Amino acid sequence: MKIYCEAFNDYLKVEKGLSQNSILSYSQDLKKYVDYLSKSGITEPSKIASKDISNLLFNLRGKISVSSIARMLSTIKSFHKFLVREKIVSSNPVEFIETPKLEKKIPSFFTFEEINKILKEPNLKNHYGIRDRAILELMYATGLRVSEVSLLKISDINLELGFIKCKGKGSKERLVPLGKIAEGFLKKYMDEARPTLLGKKVSQYLFLAQGGYRLSRQSIWKMIKKTVYLSGIRKKASPHTFRHSFATHLLERGADLRSVQEMLGHSNITTTQVYTHINQTRLKEIHGKFHPRAH
Numbered sequence: 001m002k003i004y005c006e007a008f009n010d011y012l013k014v015e016k017g018l019s020q021n022s023i024l025s026y027s028q029d030l031k032k033y034v035d036y037l038s039k040s041g042i043t044e045p046s047k048i049a050s051k052d053i054s055n056l057l058f059n060l061r062g063k064i065s066v067s068s069i070a071r072m073l074s075t076i077k078s079f080h081k082f083l084v085r086e087k088i089v090s091s092n093p094v095e096f097i098e099t100p101k102l103e104k105k106i107p108s109f110f111t112f113e114e115i116n117k118i119l120k121e122p123n124l125k126n127h128y129g130i131r132d133r134a135i136l137e138l139m140y141a142t143g144l145r146v147s148e149v150s151l152l153k154i155s156d157i158n159l160e161l162g163f164i165k166c167k168g169k170g171s172k173e174r175l176v177p178l179g180k181i182a183e184g185f186l187k188k189y190m191d192e193a194r195p196t197l198l199g200k201k202v203s204q205y206l207f208l209a210q211g212g213y214r215l216s217r218q219s220i221w222k223m224i225k226k227t228v229y230l231s232g233i234r235k236k237a238s239p240h241t242f243r244h245s246f247a248t249h250l251l252e253r254g255a256d257l258r259s260v261q262e263m264l265g266h267s268n269i270t271t272t273q274v275y276t277h278i279n280q281t282r283l284k285e286i287h288g289k290f291h292p293r294a295h
Contacts, residue, residue: 001034001043008082017171021147029075045083050093057097066100073099107244107274114233115140115245121231127193131215132223134182134189135207139239141182142166143246143264146239150217152206154190159183168265176263247275 005027012018012026036056042048053076060069076094083089110118119136123129139149148166156165162178178186194208201212209215221239228237235241247260261272 001037001045004045004083004088005030005034005079007086008079011082019147019169019171022169025071026075026078029072030079032072033076033079045080045089048080048093050097053094053097057100070099073097107248108236108241109244109248110233110235110241112249114231114235115249117233118228118231121227127196130185130189130193131197131207132227134185134193135220135223136227136242137182137185138164138178139242140246141179142176143243144176145243145265146217146220149207149239150215150220153204154206155204157186157190157206159187166265169267172265172267174262174265244275247272251275 008030009023009027012023018026033056036059037043037048037052040052040055042052053073057069057073060072073094077097080089080092080094084092119133119140122132122136124133135149138144139146142164144152144164144166145168148168151167152164158164159178162180162183163175164178165173165175167173190206194206197208197210198212199210203212203214205214207215207220209219217239224239224242225237228235243264247264250260250263251257257269257272257275260275261269264272266272
């Protein structure tokens with residue numbers, strides 16, 4: 001089974017063009033699946049039956065979340081499709097197993113007032129503060145994922161045209177407008193802070209830690225949590241909260257769903273449609289608060 005798992009990982013990397021993080025996620029789920037099969041005495045793909053997969057999913061109930069079970073099943077389905085495609089097996093035992101239904105969660109986001117508070121928190125008197133402000137402004141202006149921000153290169157930024165080039169999931173490239181405020185803070189960072197952080201090192205990456213090393217997504221995550229906390233906001237905060245805020249605020253102000261989908265880099269518009277639920281919830285709150293006959 002190990003040989004087939006390695007071949008599947010190569011397929012994800014070379015043909016599907018998935019990121020290292022996505023491949024790692026697939027690998028972890030696949031390892032759990034193969035370990036379970038091994039304990040059941042199954043070491044060949046041709047010996048796997050639908051009941052074996054159903055038993056695994058049943059055993060996982062209550063041990064891990066429904067979303068984790070759904071993700072594992074998605075990995076198993078992709079793996080078996082690959083095995084059929086490569087003619088390693090002739091049938092797909094997982095073909096008719098249904099994915100557990102997930103409860104739709106409305107993403108958490110910051111209000112416009114909260115965003116303003118957070119953005120003003122970094123200290124612009126030192127190069128770390130200038131860098132952090134540039135990152136926060138960029139994330140709110142573009143809705144980029146934290147991994148996309150971490151991997152941005154100098155060559156991806158065009159301040160004259162006011163666009164950034166971004167490589168998202170599946171290595172798909174997209175252009176996202178920056179806006180004047182984010183442009184200004186990026187320029188300030190590149191002129192004043194980045195040369196200090198770079199030192200004598202040479203780097204193609206935009207956002208750097210001291211010594212010229214690329215700023216990791218974990219470091220950006222920690223910075224966001226710390227900045228939000230220092231601003232006095234006690235909401236659960238993550239880089240994705242900025243992404244959710246970006247999309248929510250655009251739709252609240254009349255942006256069309258297709259444009260937001262393109263800027264977020266969603267391959268399927270149904271992924272973007274979750275933000276329309278936020279709008280509906282918010283409209284109900286406003287109606288309930290201000291309409292004279294709402295009570």
